Amino acid sequence: MPFTADEAFNLLQSAYANNRLAHAYLITGPAGSGKRELANRLCALLLKEKITDLKHSDIHVIEPESKSRRILIEQMRELERNLHMRSLLGGHKIGVIVDADRLQPNAANAFLKTLEEPPGQSSLLLLSSLPDQLLETILSRCLDIPLRPVEARQATPLQTKLLHALQAHAQQERPGLVEAFRLVREFQTLLGEARETIQADADAALKAEEQHYKQTSEAGKWLEEREDYYKALIESRYVAARHSLLETMEQWWADALRQQAAQPAGELTSTLDQPTFAADTATLGTRHSTTTLLRKSDAFETLRQHLANPGVQEQLALECAFLRAFGE
Structure with a gap:
């Protein structure tokens, strides 16, 4: 169950007071959920002093820096060296990995040993909006802290289109395989729209940079590097867009489960992820058993795991x- 950043910190504070903090945490959640702020508060708790934006001699922050916006093995090796060295202030040492889902495979594998056998008096904090992109071996070695936004987020245009497609499907009395295939085609169309928009934005940004740098002597080499950068950026943003649509699918079935549990039915709009569509998810809560709704919701959790495999x-x-x- 996702927490607010304050709820999560209270739990961590209690664990600290009882000497039960884990050595590695994975702080997950969408933009606006307070991942970095929570990491900063936990660092301040461990170091016993005020910290601002993770700035401290014993906090070692790793972020994507390469032209491909990936975290490289060299960065992870530097983090390992810093954690094995003595603390500058004689206390705790903390490694913070921002956008941990951007770890290159060889960097992620090299990091496993540190996760399994962390140096003394050290902690590791991984931050990610896309945890399903992380290796299972990393996920299993971290204690997950899922966060939710403090304020409800406005649906994107693509999410709104998806919600209306789900609404139309829910309003059919006996949807079958044909309707399920129609819905998946609509979902794929939305993914296509997302990729086209991302590609167009990247092309425009690259073109603007070309105009600025085309007169330099290193223009050829520079262009090749920037093309690699934007190729990686496009894929990263596409995965994020797909993630947001899958999140909407999961919210849809979660709302149906909440509606089913509500007494009287349909009067739970204040706690729904998509309150605008409360009547539709209430219909689903009435139409299906709890077991069926859980199975339908699990379909998208399984899908996330499958899509994290590059061979799928x-x-x-x-x-x-x-x-x-949706295949009734």
Whole structure:
């Protein structure tokens, strides 16, 4: 269950008071949930002094820096060296990995030993908006702290289109396989729109940079590096857009479960992820059993795991998930 940043910190504070803090935490949540702020507060607790934006001689922050916006193995090795060295102030040492989902595979694998056998008096904090992109071996070695935004977020245009498609599906009396395939096609169309928009924005940004740097002597080499950078940026933003749409799917079925548990039915709008569509999720809560709703929700949790595997074909994985969730 996701926490607010304040709720999470209170739990961590209690664990600290009882000497039960874990050595590695994975702080997850969307933009606006306070991941970095929570990490800063936990660092201040461990170091016993006021900290501002993770700035401290015993806090070692790693972020994507390469042209491909990835975290490289050299950065992880530097972090390991710093953690094995003696604290400058004779106390705790903390490694913070921002956007941990951007770890290159070899960097992630090299990091596993540190996760398994952390140096004395050290802690590791991993921050990520896309935890499903992390290796399972990393996920299993960290204690997860899922955060939720303090304020409700406005749905993006793509999320709004998806919600209306889900609404239309819910309003059908007996939707079957044909309707399930229609819904997955609409979802794939939305993904296509997302990629086109991201590609267009990246092309425009690269073109603007070309105009500025085309007269330099290193223009050829520079252009190749920037093309690599934008290629990685496009893929990263596409994965984030897909993640937001899958999150909407999970919220849809979670709301149906909440509606089913509400007494009287349909009067739970204040705690719904999508209150505008309360009547539709209430219908689903009445139509399906709890077991069925859990199975439908699980279809998208399984889909996330499958899509984290680079060998999985996206289209096939989507079709299988939608058939599980919507093939009545």
